[in-house]
Amino acid sequence: MGGLQKKKYERGSATNYITRNRARKKLMLSLPDFRRLCILKGIYPHEPKHKKKVNKGSTAPRTFYLLKDIRFLLHEPIVSKFREYKIFVRKLRRAYGKTEWSAVERLKENKPAYKLDHIVKERYPTFIDALRDIDDALCMGFLFSTFARTGKCHVQTIQLCRRLTVEWMNYVIASRALRKVFLSIKGIYYQAEVMGQLITWLVPYQFSHDHPTDVDYRVMATFTELYTTLLGFVNFRLYQSLNLVYPPKLDSKAESELKEDDEEDYAMNSESYTEKLSALSSSLARVVSSEEEEDAKLDEFPDEGEDMEKMEAREKEQKQLETQKKIFEGLKFFINREVPRESLAFVIRCFGGQVSWDKSVCIGSTYDVTDETITHQIVDRPNVDKQYMNRYYIQPQWVYDCVNAKIRLPVEDYFLGVNLPPHLSPFVEEKEGDYVPPEKLKIMALQRGEKLAQQDEEEEEEEEEEEDENEEEEDDEEEAEEKNLKKMEEQRSQGKSLQVKVTPGKVKVENPARLEQEEKAEEKRLAIMMMKKKEKYLYDKIMFGKKRKVREVNKLAAKRKAHDDAEKAKKKKARK
């Protein structure tokens, strides 16, 4: 009993939070500076659980920070730099106003600047931490490096971003780390695997900027400031891990190849080296010569049965990866001028291909169109006047699709003027029982090595088109298709692993396998019979869900079929 009366809002959550304005005043910074500091230090606003308590009874929406975070900010040495900068600006403005040019000069010479190195180290205590957060840095770097130098941000920032992104791309090429590419309507998504981390980044198409007005450029520039520092240090470490020279240097061999007379046409001498680096057409110099490429195999520790299985799976994966890394090895590409050069050069070089372009397009082309050893020429126009016999003229999508499919796809679908197959997103992973577009099925079949059957089918289809078969037959086929679908549905409903390919039944006599299957099915039926009532109910429910899903998928497939048929009919009409 007794004691002092407790006052409201003097303990609990009300004292754990601080409003933005109060935090600003505590740090003695202007709002833009405060915002910048928070971004650099990685301190973000917080939504309290009980707003009314924190807000001292008011329900007005406010921005809150944790008080401890702000206390932590008080120790930051950069805060004083911000104040110095403020004073510098004031003095400079004063000197300008008084037209004291010598004072202006002197002040400009002593412009205060700060480094973010210690912040990077503090926020990312280990290298892996930094690598996990590199997605944002890459996106911002690539975005800013494509900006026009029109004063939306500092030219120096743009240059730095360009340098860092080029370094990154060169690293990805050198380490063959690229895994997926997706051309979207927004930009190009890349995914690379660096030191076991999957890193995704988005690169805008060239010259596609309209500057939106509702974006705060100051905030974005601050993020970029931090991320350029981070990216630089990460690049350094990655180059070190591959024994590459860090500010990257071209291989001496490559450099001699690249020596040309007309270098001055593209860039000033001071810039031509960076330009050549950004051309991505030649390999980089190493600290230790690259001859003794280690062919280290994974250490094998044979263990129990299960582990062995896992190990095998892993080995298989590894092998697949190795083959994927070399899909373009031995191929020589030539990029026509209407094709996005940088993206294609990057992708091709990531998978071991050689690439060149016309001299007038960019610096750093290694061979000419007339080179007889070129195997693929990438063209994106309806036709080409002068064609060489011994090379494929393909559309750029082939390269990307090959990368995503992890094999060299047949070239026929991507010839000049051919209607391209859809460019599927490699980032979608279908679960069991999802609808899979037929194009993907085809690619999956190709991956499994079932080349002939597919081609046969295609040929058949073509024949069908040409021969103009009777409608009855088509009807028959449809019926057969339906039957097939039903069968599939039944199969799926029994929870068997899917046979993903949808092919009209060519009966293959596989007796032992079939017997085994039947046996399994029998066992399953028995197991179902033995179930308890409750379990049975659950089982039925699950099965029903699966069936419904299958039904939906079948519906989609049928729809697709109808769509394709309609397209076919249209084409036929057009031909007639």
Added chain:
Amino acid sequence: MAARRRLKRVAASQSGFLSFKSPSDPTASVGSRRKRVNKNKKKNWNKYSDVNDVDEFLEDVRHQERTTGGLLSEKADDSLFFLDLGQPEKPQPQAETPQADEGRKRKGKASRPLRIDLILKPDSLVPPPKDILAYQQPNAKKLRRIAEKAERLAAKGVVPRKQKRLLNRRPIDRTVKKAVAEANNNPDRDYYDIWGQEPKVSADPWYLQQTGKKLVKRPAKLNEKPSVLPAVEVIAPGGSYNPDFFSHQALLQEAHQVEVQKKKQEDKLERQLAINKKDKATEETNLREQVEGLVEEENDDEELAPSKEDDEAALAAIAVTQKKSEKQIKKEKAEKFKEQQRLTSRRQTERQQQLFQLRSIKASIRQQEEKTKSKQMQRRIKQEAQKAQPRRLGKLKFQAPDLDVQLSDELAGSLRQLKPEGSILKDRFKSFQKRNLIEPRERAKFKRKLKVKYVEKRAFREIT
């Protein structure tokens, strides 16, 4: 001094130099009475001695010095006289011809010195007196002695202290500029292995801590990300530049759904803001308003009657509350006691009966537990879902950006013809907001402080 001495000497040698005391004119003094003056006073000397002749003489000497540079009597004869041989005949015409030429050219002006020069030319031949101070040095003697001493020491090989200190001073390298703080976005900046080596701590940690120079350790909680969303969300497969038909349709469907939702909300708002038809004025309501109070109401009497009845009832209620008799009180008490007993017995029997209901009770408990468990589960799921949601961080709510979609007829057939959709800059900005890294904000609106006054210009007004 020398000049004065010479003057004296000259004066003495001159004939007719009068002594100091002699009066200027002996004849005048004879005529008038000689005035007696005491000569023991300097004042009288000045007053009564005649110095005109001396002055004249001195003036003459000065004149001679001025015009000839010395006394004529001391000059040699050669310098004073010359032998007149008449005018030389021949060289004159020769000299004249070039002069005439020049004179014709320059009209004879150049040969003559300018008048102003003549005026300014010193007309005295006495040389100006020498300014001694111009070449005299103060402290000359002392300085000379110091210099002599220094020379002696230098000969011995002793370096003075001042020079020694100068020699010992560390040379300043003027060519190296003061290390200018490098800007953070310098494109040529260099990087190093930041995670490789631990930075050396040079000073005592206690000292660093006390002087506030030690970096404060970052709390580990700050390294947690404020959202579980990935940094880069890959667009749906329908967003491919050359999409599969169905995935494209799915994306369109999604975009359509969003639009429909927006439209719904707009419509709702419109509906809520619409004027109620009943509130609108019609002819009838207008008329009624105009006649209000003019027409008599008929049912006044009916309303008055029931109010009377109410009053009576209230009075009756007051009358009823009379004091209870003792008997009545006892009776009520007993009844109350009985009722309580009945209730307790009933409770007891119920409790006994519960023993036989154990199974059903257990079942109900189980049911309750299940219910709470499922509720907990749901709450947890909700919380997980909330983690991916953008939080309310400021005045404004996060507004999801429009889905980037290309309609079927906008799709390009090839990469060359592709028209990129949306802005990546905006996408990144929204992503930061979605991941709670920054609070959503609106661009500050421009507010005019002073009113703008519009004035029609006269030229314009004349036309209209």
